[in-house]
Amino acid sequence: MGSISVDQHxxxxxxxxxxxxxxxxxxxxxIGPEVISSGISALETLASTFxxxxxxxxxxxxxxDTYLETGKYIPDGGLDELRKHHAILFxxxxxxxxxxxxxxxxxxxxxxxxxQQYANVRPTRILKGxxxxxxxxxxxxxxxxxxDWVIVRENSEGEYAGQGGRSHVGQPWEIATEVSVFTRxxxxxxxxxxxxxxxxxxxxxxxxxxxxxxxxxGMVLWxxxxxxxxxxxxxVETDKMLVDAMTCRMTLQPETVDTVVATNLHAxxxxxxxxxxxxxxxxxxxxxxDPTRRNPSMFEPIHGSAWDIAxxxxxxxxxxxxxxxxxxxxxxxxxxxxxxxxxxxxVLDQNIKTRDLGGTAGTDEVTDKVCxxxxxxxxxxxxxxxxK
Numbered sequence: 001m002g003s004i005s006v007d008q009h010x011x012x013x014x015x016x017x018x019x020x021x022x023x024x025x026x027x028x029x030x031i032g033p034e035v036i037s038s039g040i041s042a043l044e045t046l047a048s049t050f051x052x053x054x055x056x057x058x059x060x061x062x063x064x065d066t067y068l069e070t071g072k073y074i075p076d077g078g079l080d081e082l083r084k085h086h087a088i089l090f091x092x093x094x095x096x097x098x099x100x101x102x103x104x105x106x107x108x109x110x111x112x113x114x115x116q117q118y119a120n121v122r123p124t125r126i127l128k129g130x131x132x133x134x135x136x137x138x139x140x141x142x143x144x145x146x147x148d149w150v151i152v153r154e155n156s157e158g159e160y161a162g163q164g165g166r167s168h169v170g171q172p173w174e175i176a177t178e179v180s181v182f183t184r185x186x187x188x189x190x191x192x193x194x195x196x197x198x199x200x201x202x203x204x205x206x207x208x209x210x211x212x213x214x215x216x217x218g219m220v221l222w223x224x225x226x227x228x229x230x231x232x233x234x235x236v237e238t239d240k241m242l243v244d245a246m247t248c249r250m251t252l253q254p255e256t257v258d259t260v261v262a263t264n265l266h267a268x269x270x271x272x273x274x275x276x277x278x279x280x281x282x283x284x285x286x287x288x289x290d291p292t293r294r295n296p297s298m299f300e301p302i303h304g305s306a307w308d309i310a311x312x313x314x315x316x317x318x319x320x321x322x323x324x325x326x327x328x329x330x331x332x333x334x335x336x337x338x339x340x341x342x343x344x345x346x347v348l349d350q351n352i353k354t355r356d357l358g359g360t361a362g363t364d365e366v367t368d369k370v371c372x373x374x375x376x377x378x379x380x381x382x383x384x385x386x387x388k
């Protein structure tokens with residue numbers, strides 16, 4: 001099979017010419033408004049600490065309340081409004097009054113797919129002050145210290161393509177189909193992004209996840225395209241794993257994993273496992289990227305709407321802080337992103353944690369401490385206050 005071509009875009013591109021970043025804020029449901037408020041506080045503190053950039057936030061009241069009132073999550077022309085921004089900061093969607101498949105397809109996926117955010121990127125590492133459940137396993141302490149992963153998830157097609165239907169509803173012979181769609185173009189652009197990501201990391205190692213032993217059409221195409229793309233990256237070490245075996249490897253041999261690429265469904269599951277192994281799903285970030293930068297990318301914590309704790313002031317904002325750091329890095333401010341993450345880890349290391357991490361602090365306390373630490377680190381490092 002010959003070589004195929006598609007636009008190649010690196011994981012990180014130069015920042016926009018402006019340093020006045022416009023951010024679309026969509027808090028949405030459950031704990032979304034609480035953690036997005038915390039994230040905005042951290043971003044505003046970060047911008048006040050650095051002299052080179054600022055943020056302007058536009059808030060979009062797109063939620064399940066909106067859907068129940070109007071019949072739509074996104075109003076007519078809503079996506080065009082999002083396109084005017086440099087990035088999107090998203091909370092969580094999901095409401096006990098609305099079936100999950102309606103809320104997900106009505107809001108989150110209704111943004112990701114039209115805006116071509118085809119690369120979902122989920123970094124995982126054990127933050128300072130956080131204990132991994134793997135640490136209690138005999139002989140695993142050294143391995144968990146090396147747990148530093150990036151999972152690249154196909155975000156536009158595959159098992160979540162939305163193709164299928166139901167017929168003969170209510171009959172004993174009722175039929176429901178969910179068709180996985182794999183296109184050569186969609187697979188190749190994601191693979192190239194994954195290889196570029198692996199190439200940019202010190203170990204230059206990519207684990208390719210598949211299930212082509214059982215899924216013999218779409219996943220076989222997935223395998224074939226990967227082999228073609230791999231030829232252009234001889235400097236990246238590649239190994240192949242079936243998705244079920246990959247769960248064992250992540251748990252038992254975390255030090256052998258670095259960058260991972262998998263399909264929409266498989267990476268969705270693996271990345272939640274990764275978050276749990278790193279200590280809590282409450283600390284994990286997600287970037288929904290359009291690597292071409294023709295559309296704004298969207299950044300969100302992965303924890304979901306968590307209705308059982310919504311409004312109680314106990315939600316963990318760390319996943320949103322990490323998400324904000326990934327957004328800041330994508331916008332071209334790596335020094336600020338590093339400082340934000342250092343501030344978060346320092347606060348966690350002081351045992352200021354929410355209860356999902358074994359602490360007693362509430363959302364506001366953690367947020368206040370992180371903002372104070374951003375300011376302290378800024379002065380310590382002399383990054384330059386506003387007006388200097």
